[in-house]
Amino acid sequence: MNKKILIVSALPLLCFCSCSNVKRQEIKHPNVIYIFPDQYRNHALGFWSSEGFREYVNFQGDPVITPNLDRFAKESVVLTSAQSNCPVSSPHRGMLLTGMYPNKSGISLNCNSQRIISSLRQDLTCISDVYNKAGYECAYFGKWHADCPDKSKEVPDSIIWDTYTPKEKRHGFNYWYSYGVFDVHKNPHYWDNNGTKYEPHEWSPIHEASQVISYLKNEGNVRDESKPFFIMVGMNPPHHPYNSLEDCMEEDFNLYKDKSLESLLVRPNVDFKMKKTSSAKYYFAAVTGVDRAFGQILETLKELGLKDNTIVVFASDHGETMCSQGVGDPKNSPFTESMNIPFLVRYPQKLKHRVDNLLLSTPDIMPTLLGLSGLTDYIPRNLQGKNYAPLFFDKDCSLIERPTCALYIRNVEGKKNEVGDVVSYFPEARGIKTEKYTLAFYINKKNELMKTFLFDDEKDPYQLNNLPIEENRDIVKGLCVELGAELKKIDDPWYIQKVLTDLIKY
Numbered sequence: 001m002n003k004k005i006l007i008v009s010a011l012p013l014l015c016f017c018s019c020s021n022v023k024r025q026e027i028k029h030p031n032v033i034y035i036f037p038d039q040y041r042n043h044a045l046g047f048w049s050s051e052g053f054r055e056y057v058n059f060q061g062d063p064v065i066t067p068n069l070d071r072f073a074k075e076s077v078v079l080t081s082a083q084s085n086c087p088v089s090s091p092h093r094g095m096l097l098t099g100m101y102p103n104k105s106g107i108s109l110n111c112n113s114q115r116i117i118s119s120l121r122q123d124l125t126c127i128s129d130v131y132n133k134a135g136y137e138c139a140y141f142g143k144w145h146a147d148c149p150d151k152s153k154e155v156p157d158s159i160i161w162d163t164y165t166p167k168e169k170r171h172g173f174n175y176w177y178s179y180g181v182f183d184v185h186k187n188p189h190y191w192d193n194n195g196t197k198y199e200p201h202e203w204s205p206i207h208e209a210s211q212v213i214s215y216l217k218n219e220g221n222v223r224d225e226s227k228p229f230f231i232m233v234g235m236n237p238p239h240h241p242y243n244s245l246e247d248c249m250e251e252d253f254n255l256y257k258d259k260s261l262e263s264l265l266v267r268p269n270v271d272f273k274m275k276k277t278s279s280a281k282y283y284f285a286a287v288t289g290v291d292r293a294f295g296q297i298l299e300t301l302k303e304l305g306l307k308d309n310t311i312v313v314f315a316s317d318h319g320e321t322m323c324s325q326g327v328g329d330p331k332n333s334p335f336t337e338s339m340n341i342p343f344l345v346r347y348p349q350k351l352k353h354r355v356d357n358l359l360l361s362t363p364d365i366m367p368t369l370l371g372l373s374g375l376t377d378y379i380p381r382n383l384q385g386k387n388y389a390p391l392f393f394d395k396d397c398s399l400i401e402r403p404t405c406a407l408y409i410r411n412v413e414g415k416k417n418e419v420g421d422v423v424s425y426f427p428e429a430r431g432i433k434t435e436k437y438t439l440a441f442y443i444n445k446k447n448e449l450m451k452t453f454l455f456d457d458e459k460d461p462y463q464l465n466n467l468p469i470e471e472n473r474d475i476v477k478g479l480c481v482e483l484g485a486e487l488k489k490i491d492d493p494w495y496i497q498k499v500l501t502d503l504i505k506y
Helices: 067-073 089-098 127-133 204-216 275-303 362-372 389-393 469-489 493-497
Strands: 013-019 022-027 031-035 077-079 137-143 175-179 190-192 229-234 310-314 344-346 354-356 405-413 425-434 437-443 449-456
Touching (some): 067 275, 175 204, 310 362, 405 469, 425 493, 437 469, 449 469
Parallel strands (some): 077 354, 137 175
Antiparallel strands (some): 310 344, 405 425, 437 449
């Protein structure tokens, strides 16, 4: 099989010029490639331990081997504080694609066939719709996980996660090589534009990189080379499972297999009594494998002369706790390991390398990326996210205010109908992160306060000391003013229902 994969090359033509008897198009808009492996935490980047980066953060980077990302970071704007506001796969993808929070994107919970209220809204304009309208070729590779699958008639009682996405649900992506959810890393499968299924029997990030490279080279004449293009690559690893050599490449595991768990899990909030600690070697091996796949794509861009006019973003949908805080759930919490994601942007000759503490929220990514692409006029007016592209071009830009906070959102299943389908979601927790603090409130289904988290992230970067809110009333009061304002701004269920009004000022 020789499938093709996309990445972005930007070039609507304005005029032709002659250079050494070769006609060359004048490039207007850049190509865009957005690569986001699943469950990849910000701390798992080798460069955080090196000079030029470690002085910008107050944590110790994971001892991972990521040479391609390390080089890429030196050419990029690197964010220290990008946040996955609802740190679960599907809700993040909904925010990323639509620029809207989960209460507006349609995706409130991880998508499966039983959660019929959680699926990407077809009436919203997604980022790919905008690029398509602007004249881009748009392609998607890898994990989608943004739609509620139809229940199989053969097994009506089963919960289905994986699905083929028909053309009418692709939101402007005219090249498709994707699947819904399938966590078998060395035996992935994909459906193409026409619904043909492929089973390449290859570790998925490496296979997806080969497909992207094929698309870049336009093997099979699968794209219009006169157009720029927008490519998204949703790699699944280092998402679980991460338990054996069936989950990663052996050559990557060999880099970690002889290291002690204590030397790998360097965060002081790790509970080494948890059995899951043994997964660290496989998780970090998958991180290194993703780095290799990413490097192959970058090298092809360079070889094809596409590097200078291609925006490349490396990010993630949420992090991984890996036994930090003693929790088994890798995501869906306000802990730094769960919410803080990588966000690196390279745009040669347009963006100067720097490390920045911009508190970017997931809904901000869509308008910001469009702004970086010169498509500010195409940004839908109803987005909840903001365009921070001016701050990427100039960190001191006075035309736009830097965000001071980022929301934390946790939803769980609500009511079910007579056949067991989930027909509502319950907004179990809401919180806020600022440059200094993390605050989160959890409620029961009577809207009563059940649990709180308050951390001073400056003094306590590993969130070891949960501060009592009663003894920190002034701090909590100020944070609750910001939290209430943000929840009101997005018309969140907590604002609508006036949850915890004795604490939160709407």
